[in-house]
Amino acid sequence: MIEVRNLSKSFNGTSVLRDVSVTFHTGKTNLVIGSSGSGKTVLLKSIIGLHEIEEGEILYDGREFTKLGFKEKKEIRKEIGRLFQGSALFDSSTVEENVMFPMDMFTDMTFEQKLERANFCLQRVNIINKNHLFPSELSGGMKKRVAIARAIALNPKYLFCDEPNSGLDPQTAILIDALISEITHEYNMTTVVNTHDMNSVMEIGDKVMFIYNGQKYWEGSNNDILNATSTELNDFIFASNLAKRIKENM
Amino acid sequence: MRFLHDFGHYCLFISQVFTKPEKTRLYYKQTVKEIEKLVIDSVGIVIVISIFMGAVITLQTRYNLENPLIPLYLIGLTARDTMLLEFSSTMVGLILAGKVGSSIGSEIGTMRVTEQIDALEIMGVNSASFLILPKITAAVFFNPFLTMLSMFVGIFGGYLACVFTGALPPVDYVYGIQYWFIPFYISYALVKTVVFAFIITTVPAYYGYYVSGGALEVGKASTRGVVFSSILILLANLILTELILAK
Numbered sequence A: 001m002i003e004v005r006n007l008s009k010s011f012n013g014t015s016v017l018r019d020v021s022v023t024f025h026t027g028k029t030n031l032v033i034g035s036s037g038s039g040k041t042v043l044l045k046s047i048i049g050l051h052e053i054e055e056g057e058i059l060y061d062g063r064e065f066t067k068l069g070f071k072e073k074k075e076i077r078k079e080i081g082r083l084f085q086g087s088a089l090f091d092s093s094t095v096e097e098n099v100m101f102p103m104d105m106f107t108d109m110t111f112e113q114k115l116e117r118a119n120f121c122l123q124r125v126n127i128i129n130k131n132h133l134f135p136s137e138l139s140g141g142m143k144k145r146v147a148i149a150r151a152i153a154l155n156p157k158y159l160f161c162d163e164p165n166s167g168l169d170p171q172t173a174i175l176i177d178a179l180i181s182e183i184t185h186e187y188n189m190t191t192v193v194n195t196h197d198m199n200s201v202m203e204i205g206d207k208v209m210f211i212y213n214g215q216k217y218w219e220g221s222n223n224d225i226l227n228a229t230s231t232e233l234n235d236f237i238f239a240s241n242l243a244k245r246i247k248e249n250m
Numbered sequence B: 001m002r003f004l005h006d007f008g009h010y011c012l013f014i015s016q017v018f019t020k021p022e023k024t025r026l027y028y029k030q031t032v033k034e035i036e037k038l039v040i041d042s043v044g045i046v047i048v049i050s051i052f053m054g055a056v057i058t059l060q061t062r063y064n065l066e067n068p069l070i071p072l073y074l075i076g077l078t079a080r081d082t083m084l085l086e087f088s089s090t091m092v093g094l095i096l097a098g099k100v101g102s103s104i105g106s107e108i109g110t111m112r113v114t115e116q117i118d119a120l121e122i123m124g125v126n127s128a129s130f131l132i133l134p135k136i137t138a139a140v141f142f143n144p145f146l147t148m149l150s151m152f153v154g155i156f157g158g159y160l161a162c163v164f165t166g167a168l169p170p171v172d173y174v175y176g177i178q179y180w181f182i183p184f185y186i187s188y189a190l191v192k193t194v195v196f197a198f199i200i201t202t203v204p205a206y207y208g209y210y211v212s213g214g215a216l217e218v219g220k221a222s223t224r225g226v227v228f229s230s231i232l233i234l235l236a237n238l239i240l241t242e243l244i245l246a247k
């Protein structure tokens, strides 16, 4: 469980996040939704400590991340898997080396053990016999899947995904979403997913938080979201005319 | 003021780079890769350029010393000393600043804008040290070999010029390159090479590391890295020459 309490963040005096409090539950895919520029990425980066925050507390299963020293933060970071918007695979390493990298860096496993684990993770995301290809030789969806394999290589307790299906066709996007959701339930991880894709919300949103202009406006599950009364949220969900008409006839 | 700010920022960056690698084995592995990318892959261009420059320096000196009173072997001596003192360290340094500097700048810059550096950081890796220390090690310890290679090949280029153009008898050239040889010139060139290697790797890396935006910004940062490292090489050359050679 990750608890965020009264988090505020600004850049050079421009406030980006204001007093955000939210709880992300274990074994669930927790979605953070909101339009482009609403502060999703900044929230995610603040939670994992890539941004310094001005105010607020972040607790990883009761451990207060913000108060920890460099060493202890690093221990928590080893429990975090992170999936980036553009995959962020290392260009100069092969698929296999990418997945083995966290193990190279943080474990004393032998090469055979690392390879076995890497192959296990790659199989889990359905990447088979691609070990020696480079990221530039993979399609967007395959890159995402390799990135997921790398993110779960060290058996993380927490998984953060920033717009995991951006730039993918709708079918592949759903596959990636489903994969993230399955893995979360399978390994009982606390997963946080940033997205502005309503398909993802309906498919995998165990718990959804809506952020608007740096503030939390709504929180609930994908079952309640269509009946929410928040105007901002409704404007976001029913952005297109088609969706608006459907809503009116609901 | 802007310059002071950048310089301070650069120094902080360097102090971040010079921290103990977390995994020594991984560090050695990276260093070997970098030796291949930065040093071995530059052997070709160093040979080609040095051979031609050695030849041209010899021919130029020959045409400028069209005086029967000057012994011909002095041409060999001049060509040799030009190679040892300036060309093999400074010119090769500038060429490598272009070749190696732009590749480092765009490599690190691309890693920044595609979030590869963030990926390292979030894993708890000191990305500056992990990515850049192996490059510095490779260049600082192995560029001196490129410089020595350039010296040999350049002097040989001068010899070829003598053989093929008949500008002066090869015997005189060979006598000249052996005449009054000062070994200290080589140490001087190697000291310069080490300083230049440090500049060539760290300055473009610095510009790449702090880039933000997209491909366009990466290109600009990598160009800026090359321009700045070239300027710094020329400055350092002036200062080192004054410090080491001035009597």
Ligand SMILES: Nc1ncnc2c1ncn2[C@@H]1O[C@H](COP(=O)(O)OP(=O)(O)O)[C@@H](O)[C@H]1O
Residues within 6 Å of the ligand: A011, A016, A034, A035, A036, A037, A038, A039, A040, A041, A042, A043
């Ligand atoms: N490093 C930064 N410096 C200054 N402003 C930033 C920075 N990162 C994000 N912002 C600003 O914060 C706001 C939220 O951005 P972001 O979290 O990336 O939005 P999104 O919800 O699309 O992920 C934007 O207005 C953006 O301009």
Ligand SMILES: [Mg+2]
Residues within 6 Å of the ligand: A040, A041, A162, A163
């Ligand atoms: Mg974003």
